[in-house]
Amino acid sequence: MPESIFDYEACLLACARGDQQALRRLYEQDSSRLLGVALRIARDKALAEDIVHDAFLKIWRGAGSFDPCRGSARGWVYSVTRHLALNVVRNSGRDVPLSDEHEQLAEPEHTFEFTARTGQIHTCLEQLDPARRTCILHAYVDGYSHSEIAQKLGTPLGTIKAWIKRSLAALRECMA
């Protein structure tokens, strides 16, 4: 079902009432996409499935405290999953040279060709210098740390930190 039609908010309300069918519907709707998000960050299918499992549990238990005024229900579902994945890789202390196997798994650069995509974030990202844009996308989509990005781009760590900080400020202004 297209994201615009699936009623995420009603689904969370039903989960809060203990309706497991609602959780099943959410799973059918989004498990592949959520697993994709977790896998890019975790880089291991079994680990990514553990993350999605934990995310669905957290969604089930937390559905009652979801506040639609704070953001979209769909966004909450994705944030829960992404932050679980980020916590797993940061807590594991993964900050090692990206191995050759990962290079195969990792995206070819053209994955970040998103010019055809619409939406404000994409318009604003296009205004960034390409190297800085790549930093933002590696961080958000791949869960790379500052030093992983520095290594990948062959750019000093301090430069990467400054680029990311300034790029975020630019995005904020562009999207205001």
Add this chain to the structure above:
Amino acid sequence: MNNTPDELASEYVLGTLPAEQRSEVEQRLMHDAELRAAVDAWEQRLLPLTALAEPVPPSAQLWRRIQRSVAGPDEATVPWWNLLALWRGLAGAGLVTTLVLAALLLTRPPNTEPSFVVVLVAPQSQAPGWVIQASNDQQIQLIPLGVMEVPADKALQFWTKGDGWQGPVSLGLVKPGQTLSVPLDKLPPLSANQLFELTLEDPRGSPTGKPTGPIQAIGRAVKVL
């Protein structure tokens, strides 16, 4: 590092904070409303980028694992049609809607603009707690159906958000058990599906201007012919 809350929120959502700082932010989010509002805004800004990750079909066991964990150990699963709270809530909400509609039918002059009614229910039990009635676009009335318990150091704050609005707007503080009339002259006209909610906030209202506390009652506007 002298990061502003917004900078901290942006790097937290982007994912570049190291483990210790991530857990610090997660601790702070529980009580720091300003940081929470900044994180919420960044989540919304960057969310479309999740579409850049290719979907991957999960293995067949994943749903079964989730289902087992959700059911909990040895806990008999109650099918939804046996959930007392659900039926009690729905029956209550239905009854209240009927009464409000009946009252509107009897009191409303004919041929006015379409008006709206909202039943606010508790998020968990679905028990109806308040109704909102609007017989014109300029003013709404929030009517309690009982006296809600509010902790002494907290207040109830009333919020609304229409589809497509940037964020929720405060309609002020509400005393439990009292009817409140709220002028809407500074807001866009009421629309169907507009969200209304009451949250628990500091005695002088949310410090950020956005809801921060738990929801006590929530509902959406329904057009009355």
